[in-house]
Amino acid sequence: MSNVDQQLEDTRETIVSEVPNDITITDVTYEGPELVIYTRDPKSFAENGDLVRRLASKLRKRITVRPDTDVLAPPREAREEVLSVIPEEATVTDLDFHEDTGEVVIEAEKPGMVIGRHGSTLREITQQVGWTPEVVRTPPIESSTVSNVRNFLKQEREDRRDILERVGRQIHREEMSDDEWVRITTLGCCREVGRAAFILSTPETRVLIDAGDKPGAEDEYPYLQVPEALGVGASSLDAVVLTHAHLDHSALIPLLFKYGYDGPIYTTEPTRDLMGLLTLDYLDVAAKEGRSPPYDSEMVREAIKHTIPIEYGDVTDISPDIKLTLHNAGHILGSAVSHFHIGDGLYNVAFSGDIHYDDTRLFNGAVNEFPRVETLVLESTYGGRNDYQTDQEDSEQRLKEIIRDTYEQGGSVLIPAFAVGRSQELMLVLEEAMREGDIPEMPVHLDGMMWEATAIHTTYPEYLRDDLRDRIFHDDENPFLADQFNHIDGGEEERQEVTDGEPAIVLSTSGMVTGGPIMSWLEHFGPDPDSTLTFVGYQAQGTLGRRIQNGWDEIPIGNNGRGRGNTLSLEMNVETVDGFSGHADRQGLENFVKTMNPRPEKVLCVHGDESSVQDLSSALYHEYNMRTFAPKNLETFRFV
């Protein structure tokens, strides 16, 4: 009997001795990080409200209880009973019975009403039909990404069960080494922005954290090929953890599967969906620019299939000696500070990923409280000595001023913006400004992936800022559904209509004017001296956005599909409003560390230009007397 089987047998005996005699346990298995208990008596389990919690605490495992298949009501009968238990206002949009696991997936517009107070409705469902209900939200705005991901996972259910079982056995394998050490190897984003990638390793376990591309340097990948990364074979990794979906952290995640990786990706559910959206777009853009992308869309599907979503705050075993907990990072939807607890109290490392320390309209500020943490790997995008940004309130005032002025002279405001994060923040600013009469009511057109990204935001309101979530949950005041917002889905024709119509605001990708529909909008509005082009985000060196900021007014409208291979004279006004960044500025980074609880002993400053990481590293050392480092790529630090 293998070690894992022996362990399961022992666990089963413990469970049998713990549950009341009238509950029959038929099987105990691992499914990813969870222990799954099959029983003939799901109703008794459900009635015994405290039982699962007691078992979880005794076994120190996350536990799921499933009915044995022969106690299930047939789906046809069950469907009616389930619907009769759920209040009609919950608005169930889909019911899906999985006979292999005894689960019924309930998609509803108001998941809270399906769950009921403290899970009472869920328990009632189990008691009535035996099936284990799993609830997902019907996206308030239809998202093709979310529905594609859900349909794909439904279709790949069997494969996925195999993956989860394999991963489960891997996680719960016996520890083999007597040795004790903890190491971090830097594979990218050190003394530079982009291509984030780290290896966290112990004698037992190797984890890859992020695998991104480098914007503006398409051929500079993280050093995945070195021995300590994938050089020993992609299958030597135990786990991949993705901090958030931006391409400089996620673009090469699918590539791992081309290299033979076949293990889990731990991240939040919205990050999974956004990663799907953004990496598919990454392939699209590469193809359009005539580059051959390093993988194809099949690998994106593999990545999604191998994702094990975890929620903020859930402590999850990812290997025999590492527990992972994700915490809100405040940067974009689903972004996570990733905390690793290693060994039995041996060591703790937190990777900040990208963070925003203060609350924004969209998100609560990044979490910086942990049970323990000795080393922090900290992003330093704005770590430079002068990287203090304008207060967002002042920035909002300035933006509104620009909008008012432009409106008064009969022009429109064109804002290049990233699809994920900043666009939604701006939508909230504009919605409120119009609602409160700060700026005139006018249409706000969203072009590019922005609408789709917004739809994903509304699917996961749990990941948004408290009061925003409450508005969406309780008050039916979902600001993203405001009437002003219009999805540009009619292509060039609709753009021409907008141009010919009344003053409006247009948000369009790409955020740095490197391609996408913004190019077309520039052609439409560029010659209009009454309209204003307004930059609200960082424009990298070498991008057209940066050049326009610097005063270029002869724009090559090149051969990018729509272009006429010609030059455009830019007559519109050009303005820049900073302060809308998704990153903590220098003060925010310092505050994150200063108020961190507990304060870490060591900080590795990464993900910033050379001067930014040096400045921040030196400041943290002098102000808080901690050991700080500004690593280079390809270094390995040992902590125990």
Added chain:
Amino acid sequence: MSNVDQQLEDTRETIVSEVPNDITITDVTYEGPELVIYTRDPKSFAENGDLVRRLASKLRKRITVRPDTDVLAPPREAREEVLSVIPEEATVTDLDFHEDTGEVVIEAEKPGMVIGRHGSTLREITQQVGWTPEVVRTPPIESSTVSNVRNFLKQEREDRRDILERVGRQIHREEMSDDEWVRITTLGCCREVGRAAFILSTPETRVLIDAGDKPGAEDEYPYLQVPEALGVGASSLDAVVLTHAHLDHSALIPLLFKYGYDGPIYTTEPTRDLMGLLTLDYLDVAAKEGRSPPYDSEMVREAIKHTIPIEYGDVTDISPDIKLTLHNAGHILGSAVSHFHIGDGLYNVAFSGDIHYDDTRLFNGAVNEFPRVETLVLESTYGGRNDYQTDQEDSEQRLKEIIRDTYEQGGSVLIPAFAVGRSQELMLVLEEAMREGDIPEMPVHLDGMMWEATAIHTTYPEYLRDDLRDRIFHDDENPFLADQFNHIDGGEEERQEVTDGEPAIVLSTSGMVTGGPIMSWLEHFGPDPDSTLTFVGYQAQGTLGRRIQNGWDEIPIGNNGRGRGNTLSLEMNVETVDGFSGHADRQGLENFVKTMNPRPEKVLCVHGDESSVQDLSSALYHEYNMRTFAPKNLETFRFV
């Protein structure tokens, strides 16, 4: 045509265009780091004294010229002609013709006379018989190690040619990477003494420097199994460099071949032979102590077969982007400071290995002048703030005093000593002291591997200190051949005779009284209050030597083959004389760095207890304002 073949073809054309028309080139191949030119006209080549040097400088390669086989005189004829050219006083002891390479190996007691002034005799041999002479020294003291190694290599000649050709093609392969970086990974001997091992890596090349055991902790190997070492497969290493033969640097070199390594080991010739001697003894000791050694003697033979010996000062290509030069380290016979020149002027790293900075009787002090060096990896055995040793002259006075006093009271002096290094230093001290009448003439008995180690020293006098070498070369005053020295080869019976005889000096292994013949000597002399046990080397924590130093006088004479499983009451005097270490002391280490030319930018302090490396690192930082580090094992530093 492969890239290497193309390169050889181009090289051949260059050579043909450079040599006079009357010289026919029949083949050009790589043999390890050397370029071998086959010609029908070896005599013309030999006459044209400058030609080889000119070609070497033009092609930037080490060059060997060999005669095409069909211009060779048959061995039987050639033998007589060769012997007629060499002066009789050279005393040729063996002649060995290798038809595959056209080489004749000449073993002689006076190799210098075979070579002749500026190589004139060698050239004459080639002119007479076509064969290329290679000269080796007849060991002045018969060494079974040296003769075993030579016979083995003779027998494995064909295999060895295959290895050399393969290695040659590897070294001269095309560079594949556009990337530039230089890294050092620490696998052992960091914040500890023992288990030396480092990886030096570039995008192109991975080199292992040393692979030793840890004295007193037999199961603590260097971290060879991690991905960045052998985790990606032993065959991923381009080269192994061995700084010297002591087991804490060499013990696991043969293990590499068990793991599948099949590439070259670069080291000096005496280190190769001493490694053979010491690793075979390592296997022996393990077997006697009932431990199962990690490899068998077959692997030692593999290591010897794969060794490419290089001489101090020779710049050797070991991969497309790394050139290695070994320099005298002053520590033991053949010990080398290993200098790596990386890329075309990109970076330079020197590994000190173990060093002695000042001249000793045996060796010149360690070399610390290099064309360039940015990073030094420095041993720190005596790097602690109080690690200043007694001056060797004072130590010698003290030792002679002890010998005189003991002699006067009719006793003998028993000195536990390491076979390699310290024993030979002591022999020189004793020989001189007796010659100059400082101590009475008396027999000096050498027990254990000491005699064999001494024989190896006399085989390679080029590696000894200038004036000692001169004495051996020119004056027939080889001090190791002095009459007083007696090799104990008659076992227990001879030891009994020595004990019963006149006062004498006995040097015996092991140096820390952890086994070996010293145990028997203790039984013989232990009860004699007129005799003196004198420690001259470091006694590690936990060894019997250390305990006796600390005052133990009841010695367990255990079951180690000869013992009676009993207790021995130690009645003899116990003295300690320090100052005979093979390591630089704190002052020596500082002087090595202070006078180093050029001064390196960075120093990694390794191979010392935690406090020693910290002390030295901190002192070098403050005194010389260089960046210094006290690495842990399993870290990776990047330099470019």
